[in-house]
Amino acid sequence: MNKIWTLVASTMLAASVAFAQDDFDPEYTDQAEEQVSEQVEEQAEEQPAEQEQVAEPVEEKANVAEEPAPTKPEPTPVQASVQESEQVNDQNDEYAPANTNNTPFLGFGVKFAFNYGRMFGFKEDLDNDSDIDGTPSGIGFDGGIMFRIQMIPNLYFTPEVNIAHITTEHEYMHLKRKYVSTDLELPLLMRGVIANRFYVTGGAQFNFSLSSKAKLPPIKNKTAGLEDLEEESNEKIEQATFGFGIVAGAGVNIVAGLFFDFRFCMGITELYPDVKTLDELDFATGDYSMIDMSGARMMKFKVGLSYWII
Structure with missing residues (x-):
């Protein structure tokens, strides 16, 4: 098994x-x-x-x-706003060249002004003379061309060529006397620009007389028993051919290139150095005046507009 x-x-x-x-x-x-x-x-x-x-x-x-990055990236909003503000300043400031490189080295313009003139410096105290009513004063105007040369930023040499006309008057023995003059003015000024809008100026001024005339009333002679007789005045008052003074002023920019100007001019030389008085007739060989004009100088206050074409 x-x-x-x-x-x-x-x-x-x-x-x-x-x-x-x-x-x-x-x-x-x-x-x-x-x-x-x-x-x-x-x-x-x-x-x-x-x-x-x-x-x-x-x-x-x-x-x-x-791929290469763009060579000119688009400006950021902040950069754009800065550029826009600079453009606005350039448009409002005629002296933008002082802060930028856009202002031409040379420039020229035109000007016009109204002025108030007053004689001062008389050796004789006219105010204390009972026959004389005040010192000669009056209004006038001037106009011309001006030039601009930049020296350094914000500082310019600004010479001018002006034609100035003025009429001053006062009274002598209740008769009005007028002194009319037309001058060629050559101010040689330095101008400083402040905050791209304001300016101050100062310098010397040379005056050359183009015409001078004294409008004197006829002399009234009274004779007993006769009618009053009026005789034409034989006074002859002529202004000096050359004059010199100092100038100071200021201005503000209104729109591009246009300025509102204020200026003060004070004469240094005498207006009528060769004019004699009746007391000097024995020694005088030239003109004479019933009023002693010796020592007279001119001061002017001017208000006007100026425009820079370039």
Whole structure:
């Protein structure tokens, strides 16, 4: 019995070994290995392709990054506002060149002014003379051209050429006396600009007399028993050919190039140095006046407008 079971077990063991050998077919195993290796190779080929596809956008981005930046970037709002404010200042300030490089080195313009003139400095005290009513005073005007040469920022040499006319008057023995003169004025001034809007000026002025005339009333002579007789005055009062004075003034910019000006002029030399009085007739060889005009000088207050063309 034992032999029979031993035989059966041996037979079953042999059958199971044979079955196991049939299942483990070498050809089947080789095919499986080939399929696995092919899948691995396909995956290896697909991965570089995907890596190339992923790398292409990176290369495009790199190309975009390599493009040169614009040479003139657009100004920021703050820069734009600063530029606009500078343009407005340049338009309102005729002397913008003092703070910028846009002002020409040379410039010229025109001016016109009204003036009030008054004589002063008489050696004789006219106010204490009962026959004389006040010192000669009156109004006039002047106009001309002006030039501008920049010396340093905010400082200019501004010579002018003006024609000035004025009539002053007062009374002597209740008769009105007028002194009419027309001069060529040559102010040589320095002008300083303040805050791009205001200016102050000062310098010397030379005057050359173009015409001078004294309009004097006829002298009335009273004789007992006769009607009053009027005789034409034989006084002759002429202004000096040359005069010199000092000038100071200020102004403010109204609009681009246009200024409102105020100026004070004071004469240094005498207006009538050669005119004599009746007391000097014995020694006089020239003109004379019923009033002592010695020491008379002229001061003027001027108000006007000036415009810079360039």
